[in-house]
Amino acid sequence: xxxxxxxxxxxxxxxxxxxxxxxxxxxxxxxxxxxxxxxxxxxxxxxxxxxxxxxxxxxxxxxxxxxxxxxxxxxxxxxxxxxxxxxxxxxxxxxxxxxxxxxxxxxxxxxxxxxxxxxxxxxxxxxxxxxxxxxxxxxxxxxxxxxxxxxxxxxxxxxxxxxxxxxxxxxxxxxxxxxxxxxxxxxxxxxxxxxxxxxxxxxxxxxxxxxxxxxxxxxxxxxxxxxxxxxxxxxxxxxxxxxxxxxxxxxxxxxxxxxxxxxxxxxxxxxxxxxxxxxxxxxxxxxxxxxxxxxxxxxxxxxxxxxxxx
Ligand code: BDR
Ligand code: CA
Numbered sequence: 001x002x003x004x005x006x007x008x009x010x011x012x013x014x015x016x017x018x019x020x021x022x023x024x025x026x027x028x029x030x031x032x033x034x035x036x037x038x039x040x041x042x043x044x045x046x047x048x049x050x051x052x053x054x055x056x057x058x059x060x061x062x063x064x065x066x067x068x069x070x071x072x073x074x075x076x077x078x079x080x081x082x083x084x085x086x087x088x089x090x091x092x093x094x095x096x097x098x099x100x101x102x103x104x105x106x107x108x109x110x111x112x113x114x115x116x117x118x119x120x121x122x123x124x125x126x127x128x129x130x131x132x133x134x135x136x137x138x139x140x141x142x143x144x145x146x147x148x149x150x151x152x153x154x155x156x157x158x159x160x161x162x163x164x165x166x167x168x169x170x171x172x173x174x175x176x177x178x179x180x181x182x183x184x185x186x187x188x189x190x191x192x193x194x195x196x197x198x199x200x201x202x203x204x205x206x207x208x209x210x211x212x213x214x215x216x217x218x219x220x221x222x223x224x225x226x227x228x229x230x231x232x233x234x235x236x237x238x239x240x241x242x243x244x245x246x247x248x249x250x251x252x253x254x255x256x257x258x259x260x261x262x263x264x265x266x267x268x269x270x271x272x273x274x275x276x277x278x279x280x281x282x283x284x285x286x287x288x289x290x291x292x293x294x295x296x297x298x299x300x301x302x303x304x305x306x307x308x309x310x
Contacts, residue, residue: 003031011040011127012050019243024058025307036106040127042088044070052097068106068131072173090225110135120147126243133176154191154276171274186288199238213310255299260284261291
């Protein structure tokens, strides 16, 4: 099967960085047309720089990086430095990348790349949905050439990770998430319900580091940093593999279970802002949206190890 054309919109971010490493390591399956970045976990300047750091580490200078929105559509920016470190890449040591982002704005790049693609493009969003929402508002016709949008975000049965009921990516720009969920032709959402099932426990990251090579070492380093923070915050053993779950879904959907759903984003209540109301009383014929409920965590880590091996 030819590699699937994708575009990754992200806010690296330690787990975004692992998602990028996994995607960069799968050129046979994923034809990455671009990485676009957005303000989220850290500022827009840092997320763009970090995407370039990971691109260099992965030896994928063939993939252009475009820097995008510096703040959410409506609400005030909310960063997550406490979870991702001051640089956004935890404790990872790195040199300033030799090549930076392109000059074109990420929103324009998304519109151009999707419009020009011969085959429909899959968009992966692992940060606030701002860039993709604005691309859809700027050029609604691009929806016709989007195969699917895969979003890491939201929470149903797990509760939230920034407020009682909201997950960070949706909370950070709920209006953008609403635009994507209502304008994209097909959306698959991987929220905390599934990412909390895939934990980077110490034996798993030790096995990853034991593979040798720069990519595996970096992935283990990033995940170990997240696990430390997760433990310190009393959120259990092993960082959840939030963003890499989107790439794992694309590479090995058989490792996941998804259900047709209607998903509405709370945009006005100060208490439940960013909550995702997930309703399963709908058939696949009636909705283009799917909510991922379960993952085979061992399978996901086997996939990660297979791709990170030198
Ligand atoms: C999401 O929030 C961010 O901090 C992570 O990078 C991930 O995309 C998890 O809630
Ligand atoms: Ca992210």
